[in-house]
Amino acid sequence: MRITRVGAVAVAAGAALSLAACGSGFDDGSGDQDSTAPLTVLIGSSGDAETAAVKQAVADWSADSGTDATVTVASDLVQELAQGFSSGEPADVFYLSTDQLANYASNGSLYAYGDDLSNKDDFYPSLVKSFTYDGTFYCAPKDFSTLQLVINTDLWSQAGLTDADIPTTWDELSAVATKLTTGGATGLVMSGEYARVGVFMTQAGGNLMNDDSSEATADSDANLQALQYVKDNLAAGDFAFAADVGAGWGGEAFGKQLGAMTIEGNWITGAMTNDFPDVNYKVVPLPEGPAGAGTLQFTNCWGIAADSPNKEGALDLVQKLTSTDDQLAFSTAFGVMPSIQSAADQWKADNPALVPFLDGADYAHGVPTAKGSADVVTDFNSQLGQLASSDPKAILESTQQNLEALLK
Amino acid sequence: MTAIATPARRRRSGIRRGQNLAGWLFTAPVLVILGLFLLIPVLMAAWVSVSDWTGRGSPFSSNVGFVGGEHYAELLTGGGLAERDFGTALKNNFWYVVLVVPLQTIVSLGLALLVNRRMLRGRGFFRTAFYFPSVTSSVAITVLWLFLFSTTGAVNKLLEAVGIAGPNWFNEPAGIFHLGATTGPAFLTDHTILGVSWWNWLGGPSVAMTGFILLAIFTTSGTFMLLFLAALQNLSGDVEEAAMMDGANAWQRFFRVTLPQLRPTLFTVITLGLIGCWQVFDQIYTGTHGNPAKTTLTPAFLSYQAAFGSNEWGQGAAIAFILFAIIILFTLVQRWVLAERAVSKRRNRWFTSVAARLAAGTAAAGAGGSTAASPGAPPGSPGPDRTEGGR
Numbered sequence: 011m012r013i014t015r016v017g018a019v020a021v022a023a024g025a026a027l028s029l030a031a032c033g034s035g036f037d038d039g040s041g042d043q044d045s046t047a048p049l050t051v052l053i054g055s056s057g058d059a060e061t062a063a064v065k066q067a068v069a070d071w072s073a074d075s076g077t078d079a080t081v082t083v084a085s086d087l088v089q090e091l092a093q094g095f096s097s098g099e100p101a102d103v104f105y106l107s108t109d110q111l112a113n114y115a116s117n118g119s120l121y122a123y124g125d126d127l128s129n130k131d132d133f134y135p136s137l138v139k140s141f142t143y144d145g146t147f148y149c150a151p152k153d154f155s156t157l158q159l160v161i162n163t164d165l166w167s168q169a170g171l172t173d174a175d176i177p178t179t180w181d182e183l184s185a186v187a188t189k190l191t192t193g194g195a196t197g198l199v200m201s202g203e204y205a206r207v208g209v210f211m212t213q214a215g216g217n218l219m220n221d222d223s224s225e226a227t228a229d230s231d232a233n234l235q236a237l238q239y240v241k242d243n244l245a246a247g248d249f250a251f252a253a254d255v256g257a258g259w260g261g262e263a264f265g266k267q268l269g270a271m272t273i274e275g276n277w278i279t280g281a282m283t284n285d286f287p288d289v290n291y292k293v294v295p296l297p298e299g300p301a302g303a304g305t306l307q308f309t310n311c312w313g314i315a316a317d318s319p320n321k322e323g324a325l326d327l328v329q330k331l332t333s334t335d336d337q338l339a340f341s342t343a344f345g346v347m348p349s350i351q352s353a354a355d356q357w358k359a360d361n362p363a364l365v366p367f368l369d370g371a372d373y374a375h376g377v378p379t380a381k382g383s384a385d386v387v388t389d390f391n392s393q394l395g396q397l398a399s400s401d402p403k404a405i406l407e408s409t410q411q412n413l414e415a416l417l418k
Numbered sequence: 419m420t421a422i423a424t425p426a427r428r429r430r431s432g433i434r435r436g437q438n439l440a441g442w443l444f445t446a447p448v449l450v451i452l453g454l455f456l457l458i459p460v461l462m463a464a465w466v467s468v469s470d471w472t473g474r475g476s477p478f479s480s481n482v483g484f485v486g487g488e489h490y491a492e493l494l495t496g497g498g499l500a501e502r503d504f505g506t507a508l509k510n511n512f513w514y515v516v517l518v519v520p521l522q523t524i525v526s527l528g529l530a531l532l533v534n535r536r537m538l539r540g541r542g543f544f545r546t547a548f549y550f551p552s553v554t555s556s557v558a559i560t561v562l563w564l565f566l567f568s569t570t571g572a573v574n575k576l577l578e579a580v581g582i583a584g585p586n587w588f589n590e591p592a593g594i595f596h597l598g599a600t601t602g603p604a605f606l607t608d609h610t611i612l613g614v615s616w617w618n619w620l621g622g623p624s625v626a627m628t629g630f631i632l633l634a635i636f637t638t639s640g641t642f643m644l645l646f647l648a649a650l651q652n653l654s655g656d657v658e659e660a661a662m663m664d665g666a667n668a669w670q671r672f673f674r675v676t677l678p679q680l681r682p683t684l685f686t687v688i689t690l691g692l693i694g695c696w697q698v699f700d701q702i703y704t705g706t707h708g709n710p711a712k713t714t715l716t717p718a719f720l721s722y723q724a725a726f727g728s729n730e731w732g733q734g735a736a737i738a739f740i741l742f743a744i745i746i747l748f749t750l751v752q753r754w755v756l757a758e759r760a761v762s763k764r765r766n767r768w769f770t771s772v773a774a775r776l777a778a779g780t781a782a783a784g785a786g787g788s789t790a791a792s793p794g795a796p797p798g799s800p801g802p803d804r805t806e807g808g809r
Contacts (some may be wrong), residue, residue, distance in 0.1 A: 114731035117472035253589035256569025
């Protein structure tokens with residue numbers, strides 16, 4: 011392409027002008043508030059049931075408050091959120107995961123409304139901790155999940171096991187896993203990642219970071235003990251990672267009866283009902299480790315954008331979405347566990363088979379929430395997949411280094 | 419876009435006066451579109467890569483600061499997770515390029531030669547069949563690949579039938595050149611480049627990445643076959659015939675006559691291949707997200723992940739620019755390798771002597787050449803038809 015100098019200057023000048031124009035167009039701050047401005051709600055939905063339930067709840071609020079609100083389902087929530095924030099016009103209310111909290115809290119994208127919630131004290135304290143960044147409670151947990159042990163009752167009784175054999179210690183878990191390991195199935199099959207294997211770390215009294223995510227604790231003796239336990243069982247063939255038996259995740263391996271037990275959260279019920287209706291199973295508490303009971307919990311919150319023109323309305327909407335009634339309705343619709351303690355009894359009565367999941371709230375620990383920790387967990391996972399053939403101490407030490415780098 | 423200084427021109431006058439303006443007027447729409455959707459985003463990304471923009475609001479607002487080469491330094495010499503991830507991604511993609519580009523070029527040229535033959539029955543069918551993967555959406559074909567290469571998928575069933583226990587393809591992070599070894603000699607494991615040990619650099623693509631390499635060859639060979647086919651049909655039959663008259667056998671005709679004439683197409687195919695391979699993203703995004711053990715992580719996917727997932731916009735943009743530099747570098751090297759050079763005297767002498775020998779024993783050469791595995795028709799028989807041109 012032949013362009014004259016004049017032309018090049020013209021293009022450059024045009025570019026500079028447009029850049030300047032972009033610059034001014036981007037950031038109309040959060041100054042003007044309008045309590046009637048319509049709201050947009052961006053969610054990452056697990057399926058039609060969830061979408062319909064959230065749409066219904068938001069529509070109810072709209073009818074009551076007279077403020078328009080639309081629910082949009084993101085196909086890639088993380089990406090769409092990022093685009094919203096960078097364009098200066100984010101969704102007003104959105105699902106936000108624990109590992110994204112630090113990113114958006116640190117750059118001022120989030121409206122910290124936690125302390126303004128009227129039901130603030132009703133949330134499980136460990137969930138509040140997960141959404142606290144720099145001492146500020148940012149957003150209301152919308153629901154949560156914990157991990158427990160899921161066992162295939164048919165394979166269980168075929169192996170000659172009874173309810174009395176349900177494992178309560180690591181040794182017992184190894185013992186039943188050995189008994190359940192037959193030609194086709196491995197005793198315990200779980201996904202080879204922190205979000206499953208981590209339960210053993212908490213049972214040994216460890217975790218990747220402390221509960222406030224202010225200190226890296228990856229290379230503790232407790233974690234080493236936990237990984238060594240898992241490694242020994244992998245070597246013995248009593249445990250296996252889902253990928254190694256050709257399944258995408260623990261639930262799939264369990265449904266296909268490649269494993270007689272798995273460690274999964276309450277979402278597994280949906281997968282079992284839809285994909286593997288013929289498999290009989292039961293949820294029991296995870297065994298206790300050297301330091302007692304322990305599990306991991308996962309949660310999302312209702313984020314509100316700092317740039318929202320109607321933060322007051324957004325807060326009011328979130329207040330309703332986290333109320334006992336709405337949370338129980340969501341629970342019925344798509345199986346989540348309410349994030350507030352006052353809904354616990356009703357939920358347990360409604361879901362007797364899933365009680366261990368909710369009981370887990372008492373001893374569950376959160377995943378690291380420090381800024382950048384998601385990358386470290388990804389790296390940890392990539393090493394954990396090869397646990398059977400690698401040195402647990404080396405894995406934990408490199409993870410410790412990576413976590414310490416985040417806190418500098 | 420480069421502005422090329424034009425030699426001093428005489429002032430235009432008279433009838434030509436309006437032409438300059440008209441020229442600009444007619445090119446303006448394209449210039450505006452290119453500027454708006456190409457130049458400005460590129461400039462913005464360049465700025466982001468040297469700024470501390472956090473992804474909120476405009477990158478040009480007053481509270482975004484200039485941090486110089488900080489993001490680049492973190493990726494290239496940081497010593498932390500960022501450097502190691504980047505090194506891993508480069509290593510993965512390097513092997514991907516090194517294997518895919520030559521293989522897809524050879525396969526596509528081979529396919530083009532095959533379907534260019536007059537003798538082949540059902541040529542139309544084969545041309546369509548070979549081209550088909552290229553027009554299928556890469557997402558769809560990746561999903562298909564995941565099924566084919568699953569633990570109990572068709573590929574492993576096939577291997578099983580011949581007595582081979584197939585690997586757990588897309589879950590197997592072992593490097594194919596490691597041949598099952600899990601640790602290497604100390605002098606290889608103790609030294610690192612970009613946080614990745616020499617041992618891992620030398621390990622080649624993982625089994626999972628090999629799946630993607632096969633996928634790339636499968637899908638793109640058809641596209642490039644088309645380019646080669648077009649070029650082959652443009653070749654004049656005279657040259658081929660002249661070579662035949664001189665007694666060149668099929669092998670010689672291909673390597674000394676046909677292939678040199680395909681040089682421009684070869685350049686196009688390799689350049690496009692290089693660029694496409696360094697930018698591999700769709701397959702990773704749809705298929706593995708960099709798993710298992712980060713062995714299918716590529717710079718393009720890492721850039722996306724850093725920016726959108728981890729909110730490290732500067733780092734994401736910096737990765738993109740380093741990738742850009744790598745692509746330019748590879749293209750330049752390849753241009754230099756494929757450049758037409760004046761034939762050196764020594765080589766010229768060799769050519770002359772070969773020609774002399776051929777001239778001396780045309781009949782003998784024709785008979786001797788028939789043993790060569792021929793990509794074209796055997797010497798002596800009417801060669802592949804080039805006279806009809808495109809059909």
